């Protein structure tokens with residue numbers, strides 16, 4: 018079947034109602050468009066689990082701060098639709114502002130995710146995760162998918178949505194998708210296109226730094242030492258650092274217990290471009306076995 022482009026909530030509901038009536042499972046892949054191979058991998062993952070895939074494309078104003086890149090965020094709808102058509106997506110849901118915010122973004126009901134949103138990017142981008150949770154909840158309500166796929170690059174976002182799904186009693190399975198990287202290690206992101214040639218050459222140092230820090234972690238350095246070393250390494254490479262932190266995967270608290278799953282998280286800027294990345298720290302015994 019060819020890709021359907023749907024803007025209207027009523028038309029979307031009707032189409033999904035028919036598919037559900039035929040016993041088909043529906044997956045949702047929420048995006049802000051400007052699709053790259055990382056997004057398309059989410060679509061493919063969704064396709065493997067469900068008969069129908071809906072990809073939403075909406076640059077959500079409520080998750081951008083006043084000095085952030087909402088107006089300049091890349092909008093490439095025609096190319097996105099072509100890419101989705103080639104990757105087995107059934108519906109591109111492209112809602113207008115009034116579909117998701119009938120009373121306007123300023124008058125919208127707000128969702129404030131507790132705790133998990135207070136650290137990492139939440140500390141540096143106040144209100145960002147309220148905006149993310151609010152728009153994802155609206156998309157969940159409109160699409161009512163069986164499954165929704167989110168990438169691990171935005172790991173804090175993923176954890177907030179996993180928790181929101183339980184807390185708000187959504188009957189939706191959240192699937193995690195691994196980070197897609199360029200051959201030199203740079204995590205795929207729509208914002209990579211803002212990098213000039215020099216910044217692009219420097220950008221993979223973010224991932225290199227996380228790899229080096231993961232070795233230090235396994236050699237016994239604690240979370241505070243990793244943080245300091247990471248900030249120093251990135252600053253030396255030319256980044257302006259927001260944070261480098263080792264936190265547990267479940268509650269995003271600073272990592273203290275090496276037996277619990279943890280990740281190194283980093284956010285840093287090259288010029289006006291903010292890059293984020295993270296790396297899972299495998300349990301120490303597993304790491305020793307592999308080295």
Ligand code: PAF
Pocket residue numbers: 047048049075077080149152153171174
């Ligand atoms: O990860 C993103 O692209 C956005 O935060 C999301 C989940 C589509 C909500 O706008």
